[in-house]
Amino acid sequence: MKLLTAAQTKEADTFTIKEEGITSTDLMERAAKAFTGWFENKFQLSEEVYVFCGPGNNGGDGLVVARLLHQRKYSVKVFLVGDTEKVSPDFKINLERWSDKLSTKHITEVNQIPEISQSIKVIDALFGTGLNRPVTGIYADVVEKLNASSACITSIDMPSGIYSDSQTPPEGAIIKATYTISFQLPKLAFLLPQHEAYVGEWHVVPIGLSDKFISEVETDLYFTTHQDAQRILKPRKKFSHKGIYGHALLLCGGFGKMGAAVLAARACLRSGVGLLTLQVPSAGYSILQTAVPEAMTLSDKNRKHLSELPQDIEKYNVIGIGPGLGTERVTKTTIGQLLSTSTHNLVIDADAINIIASSEKLKASLPKNKVIFTPHPKELERLIGKSNNDYDRLRDMLEFCHEYQCYIVLKGNNSAIGTPEGNLYFNTTGNPGMATGGTGDVLTGIITALVAQNYTLEEACILGVYVHGLAGDLALKSVGDIAMIASDVTDHLPQAFMHLQQLS
Numbered sequence: 001m002k003l004l005t006a007a008q009t010k011e012a013d014t015f016t017i018k019e020e021g022i023t024s025t026d027l028m029e030r031a032a033k034a035f036t037g038w039f040e041n042k043f044q045l046s047e048e049v050y051v052f053c054g055p056g057n058n059g060g061d062g063l064v065v066a067r068l069l070h071q072r073k074y075s076v077k078v079f080l081v082g083d084t085e086k087v088s089p090d091f092k093i094n095l096e097r098w099s100d101k102l103s104t105k106h107i108t109e110v111n112q113i114p115e116i117s118q119s120i121k122v123i124d125a126l127f128g129t130g131l132n133r134p135v136t137g138i139y140a141d142v143v144e145k146l147n148a149s150s151a152c153i154t155s156i157d158m159p160s161g162i163y164s165d166s167q168t169p170p171e172g173a174i175i176k177a178t179y180t181i182s183f184q185l186p187k188l189a190f191l192l193p194q195h196e197a198y199v200g201e202w203h204v205v206p207i208g209l210s211d212k213f214i215s216e217v218e219t220d221l222y223f224t225t226h227q228d229a230q231r232i233l234k235p236r237k238k239f240s241h242k243g244i245y246g247h248a249l250l251l252c253g254g255f256g257k258m259g260a261a262v263l264a265a266r267a268c269l270r271s272g273v274g275l276l277t278l279q280v281p282s283a284g285y286s287i288l289q290t291a292v293p294e295a296m297t298l299s300d301k302n303r304k305h306l307s308e309l310p311q312d313i314e315k316y317n318v319i320g321i322g323p324g325l326g327t328e329r330v331t332k333t334t335i336g337q338l339l340s341t342s343t344h345n346l347v348i349d350a351d352a353i354n355i356i357a358s359s360e361k362l363k364a365s366l367p368k369n370k371v372i373f374t375p376h377p378k379e380l381e382r383l384i385g386k387s388n389n390d391y392d393r394l395r396d397m398l399e400f401c402h403e404y405q406c407y408i409v410l411k412g413n414n415s416a417i418g419t420p421e422g423n424l425y426f427n428t429t430g431n432p433g434m435a436t437g438g439t440g441d442v443l444t445g446i447i448t449a450l451v452a453q454n455y456t457l458e459e460a461c462i463l464g465v466y467v468h469g470l471a472g473d474l475a476l477k478s479v480g481d482i483a484m485i486a487s488d489v490t491d492h493l494p495q496a497f498m499h500l501q502q503l504s
Contacts, residue, residue: 001228002214003188003221003426006129006164012184015213025090027207028057031183032064034205035156038181039065039123040072042154047121048075050114050151052142054126054160055087061156062125063094070100077103079114081126081142110141116149124153124175126160129187134172135161143173154179159198164189167391174198184209186223191414191426192390222425226500229466232459233500236272245274246452249316250445251338251352252323253280255304258287260324260350260441263486265292267445268320270493271467273452277316281305306331309338318345320448322352322374323441331355332362339365345451349374349444357382368405369420372457374444376411398422407457409447409465411440417461425462429469431476438486443468446493471496 004012017027043049051066053059063078070076078098084106087095098104107113116122124146126139135143143161146153153175158164161174164187168174180190180202189195190202222228248268253261261280265288268276278288279298288297300307307330313319319342325331332355338346339362346367348356353375356362375383380393384400387393394416397408401418408418413432417425447464451457474495475488 001185001223001225002217002219003223004185004214004217004219005188005221008217008219009129009164009185012209012213012217016208016210019210019212025060025093028060028090028094029064031157031207032061032068034183034207035061035065035181036068036072038203038205039069039154042179043121045073048077048119049121049123050077050079050116051123052079052081052126052146053091054139055082055084055091056127056130057088057090058125058128058130058156058158058160060088060091060094061128062123063091063098065123065125065156067094067098070103076100077105077114079105079107079142081107082138083108107142108138110138113142113145116146116151118150120149120151122146122149122151122153124155124160124177126175128157128160129164131158131161131163134169135174136172140173143175147176152178153200154181156181157183158187158189159195159200162189162195162198167389176200179203181205183207185214188221191223191416193412194390220421220423222423224425224427224462224466226428229463229470230500232455232463233497234453234455235501242274245272246317246449246454247275247277247315248273248448248452249310249313249319250276250278250323250448251306251309251319251321251334252278252325252441253284253288254306254324254326254351255281255283257324257326258284260438261288262291263438263441263490264320264323264445264448265295266487267442267490267493268449269294269445270490271446271449271464272497273449276449277310279306279310281307302330306334308334313342313344316344317454318347318448318451320347320349320444322349323444325351325355327351327355327358332359336362336365339367342367343370345370345372345457347372347374347444347448347451349440350379353379354382363404366404366406369457371404371406372409372447372451372461373406374409374411374440374447376440380408380410394418394424398424407461409443409461411443415465415469417458417465419458427465427469429466430472431469431481433476433479433481433484434469434472434489436485439468439472439489442486442489445490467493467496467500470499474499
């Protein structure tokens with residue numbers, strides 16, 4: 001699924017209007033009906049509704065919603081904020097259509113803002129995706145009053161005050177929505193951690209924007225859906241054998257951290273790899289032979305740390321490195337040898353990222369179009385430097401991907417995947433229960449297995465992150481979010497792959 005910028009969304013509206021031979025107010029009516037349908041399913045008729053409308057088309061949406069809710073017997077009050085002489089044409093038309101003038105109040109001064117009790121259901125229709133300046137003045141006063149209330153706030157399309165695809169200036173006020181209902185597609189702003197307190201729980205409602213426009217418009221922003229993951233997944237052939245699904249090597253584990261190697265290995269095996277070999281410090285040999293009998297294990301000459309590469313390293317299809325590794329000098333030297341000599345695809349995680357991040361020489365040794373990094377936010381910061389905000393972090397990540405011709409999977413809610421070509425893919429699966437030690441090791445194992453099976457690096461990133469989150473979502477149903485551990489995610493990988501194999 002594509003993500004559109006605010007400008008592209010406006011173009012989609014215009015294209016749809018022209019393609020269908022309708023007016024802009026017709027499209028506004030359609031969008032408002034979609035929002036109202038969601039609202040009706042969420043809130044009871046007995047609940048009083050306050051709709052706060054700004055002077056633009058988002059305010060026009062609010063007026064249509066107010067009319068539709070009024071027709072459905074909700075108790076609705078409309079508050080028009082700011083100068084009502086300077087409004088958009090569609091706002092003006094829908095203000096004339098709003099029949100219940102007795103329930104309309106104008107707010108131009110602070111003392112006109114109503115008291116809002118906890119029982120009120122507030123609809124935020126002040127500003128939408130077209131906002132290009134900070135929310136100040138009487139609008140900011142309204143926003144601050146709404147935020148200070150304990151009422152449930154539902155924003156139409158975008159919480160008022162947030163820029164949809166660029167950094168919002170710090171001086172502007174922003175609605176803290178309980179729910180945000182987006183038209184047709186999600187917005188980039190929804191997917192960034194810095195907006196969590198403002199966006200709340202978001203949902204998408206279809207409004208019939210042109211499929212032709214959306215399919216043809218160029219973008220570098222994507223949102224992975226279940227259908228996207230299904231298209232990537234390769235069916236197994238009848239006469240399959242282990243040799244055609246790759247032989248992966250995991251370089252992982254350290255004294256006291258052999259569990260990371262176990263987690264990565266089990267996830268790799270559960271993700272379809274044909275053969276798996278691990279090289280671990282000698283202290284972990286018995287552990288791995290016992291805990292993961294399906295894998296072959298090589299014992300490093302060093303008891304506690306990785307200190308050497310396998311003699312026959314050429315036979316492996318892909319190398320995953322990092323889980324539980326540690327950052328000892330001898331391990332750093334070994335990673336340097338790997339980068340300077342290997343022709344393999346590499347999946348690099350955890351301490352292997354930290355080691356490479358600490359050395360410009362190692363960065364310069366990265367093979368082109370052969371590397372997937374899987375950092376959490378702090379590891380990414382060590383790798384690419386500190387960024388000012390989430391938008392800058394994505395830009396800086398893509399610049400790194402381009403410079404070193406590598407892929408980066410930034411782990412977190414809606415994990416972001418950066419490519420050398422400058423594309424960003426955001427994931428749709430996963431939950432807060434996965435914020436626990438070891439789930440990153442599981443992801444390393446999954447992606448390594450997929451690369452071994454000849455998925456492209458981009459496909460392995462997209463599918464790996466999706467199925468990792470899907471397994472976590474399935475585990476959530478069994479163990480909840482508080483008690484979830486990384487092994488629960490691995491245990492639900494078979495079910496996750498089976499879900500993807502099922503036809504929609």
